[in-house]
Amino acid sequence: MQRALKLLLLVLAVVLLPACAEPTPPSVIVWHHYRGKEQEALEKVARAFEAETGATVALLALPYDGYGAKLEAAIPRGNGPDVFLSPHERLGTYLANKLVTPAGGAFPDEDLARYEAASVDAITDGGTRWAVPLATKCVALYLATKYVQTPPETLEELLTAGRAAGKGVVPLAYEAHSAYFHAPFLHAYGGKLFDGKGFAMVGPEAERAAARVAELSRAHDIPEEPSGDLVKQMFTSGGAAAAISGPWLAADLPPEVRYTVVPLPRIDGAGRMRPYLTVDGAFLTPQGASKERARALVRYLGSDASAKVRAAEGKQVVANRAVWGEIDDPVLSAFHEAGTLAVPMPASVAMRATWVPAEQALRKILRGDATPAAALAEAKARYDDVMRPPPPPPSPVPVVLLMGVLLLAGAIFAVRRVREPSFRRELAASVPAYKYVAHAVVTVFVLVVLPLLAGTATSFFAGTRDEPRYVGLTHYIEILTARGQPLLSHGSFYLTLLVTVGWTLVNVVAHVGIGLVLGTILSRPLMRMRAVYRVLLVVPWAVPSYVTALAWKGMFHRQFGAVNAILAAVGVEPVSWFSQFSTAFTANVATNVWLGFPFMMVVVLGALTSIPKDVLEAAEVDGATRFQAFRLVTLPLLKPTLLPAVVLGSVWTFNMFNVVFLVSGGEPDGTTDILVSEAYRWAFARNAQYGYAAAYAVIIFGLLALASRVTSGVGKERGGAK
């Protein structure tokens, strides 16, 4: 009776639960990356659309980081949205991955007059309109009212006004090393970042623009090593007379900060500073294009009614002309005006690979490490190297032959093994054991072996995911021949390997050293509050490494970091930590040592408890000082425990991506990059060369496997000899 009741309840639950969870599917699914007021305004527009049409709209807000990757993963498999909002500069990628369809009915010709021409240009590619333009974003000039009252006509006027603001105030704060913020200078001198085919930030115009910025830096008219956060902080606190930033800064400024926004000024002897314009568009996915309501929603999002809400409540610089007569928000109007002067950002895939070399060149120029001409030429060479077309597919014959030989050898080995008389007996005896390890074998195979095989396979291919091209061992050959450059040239595999090995050695030595000292001190039974210290010392390990890394990066800031503040307190000149290899490397090491010593300390603490106390006392009676007892007795006895920990620590450090990527970020000029961060750059910062990055990963794996074999071999040998 009871069982029947339970069964009934179960059946009811199975039938009813899905029904409860999903009443009716929404008519249109929209993905976006808006936050705060922009998100609220978007939701309001969507509700209005629902009220008007009876459709249901599901809005899903995704984090901006990884937004593109999610779209790329979901849309081809049919789990993506019908509509997504995105800046237009990714259009090239979307087209390459077939994530979008022409706007078609959502953007009929009759709507053309509705939008600013620049916005329409931005979402048009090959004569086809691919999205409905919603809002524009570009940078403009923020002026702190207390320092600058009248909008300057030229950059020089601005600087004059800013310098008059007094000591401790920077005339102009902006992210000078970023190519995006450098673009207005470049455009003012008639230069270009991208010419439709490749890297174009070369030639006299680009050099003059870079030289002008270097001059500003030397004259301390702009801050050193400014990040977005720093610009915001300086402008908020009155440390900057002006700032170049986008609408996002206005959203972050507290109400007591008095400021005005104006379009960027001209530069004396050059033209107007014209920033890059990005246009947020509403894109239809192939799935959404077939839905009438999705098309209707996209058109509705671009309508003047929607634009009014988005402008008034979402503070968006909307692309609709008609709305601007009715808006009396000076900031918004200023951005709108700036937008009309801006240059639409090229949307090509090839454009995206320009940012990194351009930024590296700018950093070099700002540091004074290279002349603009040399740095820009080098950037161009790097871009061309990265964008080099994949090599012609080699003949697969050698690989097929190799595979054949390997298979044959495997088969011969297997046959010989099976024919051994003991084999059947052993097999029969061990069959029951396989049942017990089967789950582990399957798990390890799925989680370890398969990804390894997939990674190795990837390394034999070049090109995009949709159009992979077999290239054989070309990637390996390129890596191991340093891409035809001298073996220890900048960014070569061997130089990076050298840095990585040095990095690993220094770190592991420091980890073990500090771990040993602290472990030994903490193991002394007479110490008071031992437990408290132990917990405190393990904290660096417990905090997520990226949090620590970011904190240390902040502490190493040239102007505002704690490290320089301490140095200044003892009378040392502030150090520009990330402008030289030695100091940047030191900063990385300091961070990683902080992260890594607790592990060794815990290992040492554990190992010390296994050393009998009377053996140490025997050494004492034998005449050893405390240090001698440590060196001659404790240390050798710790070795068997420490060795595996050292191997493990070495592997971790060898692959310590977080610290290198977040603290120095490879600065200066990629010299502090280690093998993994270099592999990362090939995959994600250099035109998505996954195959090349995979080859790097396979080489790293091989090196580590070899190194740990050698290390454990050495350990065994020593253990056996004694």
Next chain:
Amino acid sequence: MEEGVEPVAGNRPRQSSTASEDTPLPVPAPRSVRCEARGVKKAFGDNPILRGVDLDIPEGSFAVLVGPSGCGKSTLLRLVAGLETADEGTIHLAGRDVTELPPRDRDVAMVFQSYALYPHLTVRDNLAFGLKLRGTAESEISTRIKEASAMLGLDKLLDRLPKQLSGGQRQRVAMGRAIVRRPTIFLFDEPLSNLDAALRAEVRVEIRRLHDRLDATTLYVTHDQVEAMTLADTLWVLNGGRVEQKGAPLDVYERPASRFVATFLGSPQMNLLEGKLEREDGRFFAAGGGIRAIVDEDRFGDALEEGRAVSIGVRPHDLVLAKGEAPVVAELKVELIEALGFEAYAHGWLKSSGPTLIARLEADDARSVKAGVTVPLTAAPTSVHLFDPESGRSLAAS
């Protein structure tokens, strides 16, 4: 017998014989020194371990510290070694105050209960460790290792690791490590307690031989009374952080200064009965609990007083079947017989409700006496010990 340095016959194989056959030349005797402790106190936290101990071991003497667990004997040894520091009092070696010195400046060698060999070093390196630390020349080191290993039969083990040795071998390496150092004083901390009984007896003899050969001052801690009795020149019985009695082992055994010492030394334990002194025909008797024995008046002298309450102690060894003329001191109702072959012990009661008692039987008598019978017992007056029931001190005139 104050200092107790007089050798006791039977325990002292004076002639040098060694563990190995090819005996090398005798090892030059180390400079043996006098070891003194004065008023030493030591507490761990609120727990007093030593409550004021005076120790005096003359040059070349073999002193054994014996006592139950927790009496402070190991702590005292560690204080002499320098592994602990005294809260109060001083320690002198060769007349030099070493109270505050670390172990390495005391020139002592210690054999630990666990042997405490360096697990990562071969036997040879274990032996050489202390010498190397002191910067002894290589040739000297190898000479000393050769001597010590020959003496202890370690020649074939020199290249092994401690984990490849048996318990007895490890023990010998630990002793070798002490010997090669030629220290001024040897300290042994219960060195035999991890060995099996047969090995223990063997090594015990070996230790005494070594001492006689090296003639080095030795301080030896044990809770085993057999070791204590057989090894010591002077026995120091510790109890509750104080020296209860010291003296030559047989002296201490025969004339225990207190009830504690009387019961601690000797196996089976001394029989103890509560009673009082009676006087009859001009002689003193100790009577109570079913026993009535003549008392040795020379020994107890003035302490004898009619009617005085006393604790009466007789060792089972001294309580035997009364035959012939011998005065009967008690009647034992036998409960069981423990036959050891060369003699036997009869357990039983003197009175139906009284305490149990143990008496010795000759091997022959053990066959005739059966459980359930009552037998007459006798004891020589000199074997009757009297203690104050309150303080536990012996009534003997000291």
